[in-house]
Amino acid sequence: MEEKLFNKGFISITIINFIVYLVYYLLMVIIAVIAHDQLNASFAEAGFASGIYIIGTLLARLIMGKQLELWGRKFVVRAGAIFYLVTTIAYLFIPSISVMYLIRLLNGFAYGMTSTAANAIVTAYIPERKKGEGINYYGLSTSLAAAIGPFIGLILLSTTNFDFIVIFSSILILLSTIAIFSIKITNIKLTDEHKESLKKWTFSSFVESKALFIAAIGFLMGLSYSSVLSFLSSYAEEINLVSISSFFFVVYALVVTLTRPMSGRIFDLKGENYVMYPSYIFLALGLLVLAATTDGIVLLVAGAFIGLGYGTFMSNGQAIVLKLVASHRIGIALSTYFIGLDLGLGVGPYVLGDLHAILGFRQLYIVCAIIPVICAILYALFYRPKYVDTKVM
Structure with a gap:
């Protein structure tokens, strides 16, 4: 591992994380409006369409926290990015509020899968003596996305339409997916003991x-x-x-x-x-x-x-x-x-x-x-x- 904090891997995964979170916040701020205005959902239904995303995210974090090292960080982040792309494109094909619930749940799972893997991958690029500094710089990608995402989402909502927003978001995720396949990701080498402990369906394995x-x-x-x-x-x-x-x-x-x-x-x-x-x-x-x-x-x-x-x-x-x-x-x-x-x-x-x-x-x-x-x-x-x-x- 390089002793320099701002190495290629660290910068790459930080930018990728920024895009992953940007799309999350961009869509989160407008989805209830779309559900209410275009799918004739009630305010309660529109709120649920926004919140069910978090359920998907929590499920992904719970499952992928366990499977991340067993399946390998490289596989999980790549599969997560592809799934994130596919489920984002799926927003173009929503005939009803019930279908939106399903897509939001799956999109939340894909986001949770990708972001959980990225959070683990970045640690391999941070020198041991700079863990605090490195994580704080990496965390900037999340904070900036939280500020910029809603801003972009609201501007696009007032000047374009939902299909354009989905296509714009999909292009961003496609670029991040290409980047994920381009960077070097090293899986953790597990001992037989560690593998067995992770495979068990116990509280500590989740x-x-x-x-x-x-x-x-x-x-x-x-x-x-x-x-x-x-x-x-x-x-x-x-x-x-x-x-x-x-x-x-x-x-x-x-x-x-x-x-x-x-x-x-x-x-x-x-x-x-x-x-x-x-x-x-x-x-x-x-x-x-x-x-x-x-x-x-x-x-x-x-x-x-x-x-x-x-x-x-x-x-x-x-x-x-x-x-x-x-x-x-x-x-x-x-x-x-x-x-x-x-x-x-x-x-x-x-x-x-x-x-x-x-x-x-x-x-x-x-x-x-x-x-x-x-x-x-x-x-x-x-x-x-x-x-x-x-x-x-």
Whole structure:
């Protein structure tokens, strides 16, 4: 493995990951509108068409975390990319909402399969002494996609049609698929003992127990952050800040882009506590500022704090997971971690939607600000860096 962080493999898989996530966010932001307007779905049905994607993603992470090293990283990422391409093209052939449910489920599975494999593959291109920095740079591809994808999706929705958007997305995935077949991917060599342990249908063959705590924290952080993803537009409309609210995620992305490399270096030099505690504090502050927002500048300040909070946590939580396990368990460990994050983001809108009916938006954001504080307390009580596995990854 090269000692230089920005080697060809690292750059290639980071760009591929950016495209995979870009298409995910691009379609996620428009699919409910398409279901409602073109397939005459009710708002509840349209919401389910959006959310069933997450079910497919979770299934893929659970299954592929186990199978990744058994089948080989090369096969899984290539098969996943092809399946992602085919199921994206399938959006061109949707006669009814029930067919859309099926395609969304399969497309979510393909996305989960590809992204899970990419998350494991990139670790082989990162020098051991730069794990934190490398994962944070790699994580930028996800954060930028989360900001750029919805922006492109909404622009294309207002200026073109759904068929054009699907074709555009398919071309992007085709390019990433070609790139996946072009880069060198090395499979992990498993011992007979490791193969047997992965083949067993046991809890440990699907879930990495060493990653469960960080995954649980990820669930709570995702739950808290989902209040922003799901309700910011409605909240901005309520407080008459719709025009400036479109820049919220731009500020979020800019802050993450500027700070992630630094947080990665701090992680490597000082340890995870020096970045994890600030991430809890900044997310709580950001949500409190959001709850108190009365003008556009304050709203953007909230976006900056939330970027420092959730954006920092997401990558560094992944870096912690890499420290906890040996190489043959990386796939399962990363799958466990991202299942926690995805569940939080998926469950959040339903749970917090019911809570909003009782409290209103400002009080809802105050409640959500308490969750990162709880995460900090749990982290202080139960996470012990000294228990990190020191086996060579």
